[in-house]
Amino acid sequence: MKTLLCGKGGSGKSTLTALIAKSLSERGCNVLVIDNDESNFGLHMQMGLELPDDFLNFLGGKKNLVGKMMEAFPKGEKLSLFDHKWEISTIPEGYVTRKGNLSLIAVGKIHEFGEGCACPMGALAKQLIQNIELGENDFVLVDTEAGIEHFGRGVEEGCDVLFMVADPSYESIRLSEKISKLADNSGKPLYYILNRAEGASREILSCGISEDRVISTVPIYESIFKAGLLGDEFHIFVPEVKMVADFLIEHKSK
Numbered sequence: 001m002k003t004l005l006c007g008k009g010g011s012g013k014s015t016l017t018a019l020i021a022k023s024l025s026e027r028g029c030n031v032l033v034i035d036n037d038e039s040n041f042g043l044h045m046q047m048g049l050e051l052p053d054d055f056l057n058f059l060g061g062k063k064n065l066v067g068k069m070m071e072a073f074p075k076g077e078k079l080s081l082f083d084h085k086w087e088i089s090t091i092p093e094g095y096v097t098r099k100g101n102l103s104l105i106a107v108g109k110i111h112e113f114g115e116g117c118a119c120p121m122g123a124l125a126k127q128l129i130q131n132i133e134l135g136e137n138d139f140v141l142v143d144t145e146a147g148i149e150h151f152g153r154g155v156e157e158g159c160d161v162l163f164m165v166a167d168p169s170y171e172s173i174r175l176s177e178k179i180s181k182l183a184d185n186s187g188k189p190l191y192y193i194l195n196r197a198e199g200a201s202r203e204i205l206s207c208g209i210s211e212d213r214v215i216s217t218v219p220i221y222e223s224i225f226k227a228g229l230l231g232d233e234f235h236i237f238v239p240e241v242k243m244v245a246d247f248l249i250e251h252k253s254k
């Protein structure tokens, strides 16, 4: 099962990606997290892993990838970046960090002033997700950058299910309408996780989002906030996140 988490900036995508990954791995699943946010540097800390080298470097770096894209697109050719499929365990070493049954890939980060846009990362993420073959007990979670640009780049194509993380804000309610349409266009099922949603704010948020698609509501946890602030690995049991892990395990067996 390959799941992509999306939502507005700061809604809790990376926090939930790390917590769901940990929860699945505690249940004995193999989990690969694909960090597809070119700007942020905290996800690996929350997973308790080193940040791997940019996967972009496996293909010779951004310039090289842009060269391949420029060569293929004017001729109307399909860009094909990989010549064989990988399993989670056969992803080339150096571009993945691992601990137990948790693995992490970072598609590519912005490192230099003026190095160019992140479009090549989107093209790479799309093919990378599609290039990984999953076994019975394997899960992929894709953490995305804020907003909806990844829909424009077609990153969702290789995923089985989409989770929108919605925090109690007007922007999340409006964005949920847009993402619902984009998910329909992509043909992928969309579910919502309401995050930092409690009491009246949860009520208002759920009025704007289809309740039957909400799989969990995660309240504000001081322990999550503190670990996020300090860059600590999550060692937190969150029952509302376990519900999401249960959902994925059940959904997979259908």
Ligand SMILES: Nc1ncnc2c1ncn2[C@@H]1O[C@H](COP(=O)(O)OP(=O)(O)OP(=O)(O)O)[C@@H](O)[C@H]1O
Pocket (backbone or CB within 6 Å): 007, 008, 009, 010, 011, 012, 013, 014, 015, 016, 037, 040, 144, 145, 146, 195, 196, 218, 219, 220, 221, 222, 224, 225, 226, 227, 228, 229
């Ligand atoms: N349920 C929660 N309880 C308390 N704090 C939370 C919770 N969820 C997220 N946070 C905090 O909210 C902030 C934003 O979370 P996070 O970085 O995961 O959001 P994001 O959607 O990944 O942001 P970005 O769009 O920048 O990638 C962090 O400080 C995080 O610790």
Ligand SMILES: [Mg+2]
Pocket (backbone or CB within 6 Å): 013, 014, 015, 037, 040, 143, 144
């Ligand atoms: Mg994030």
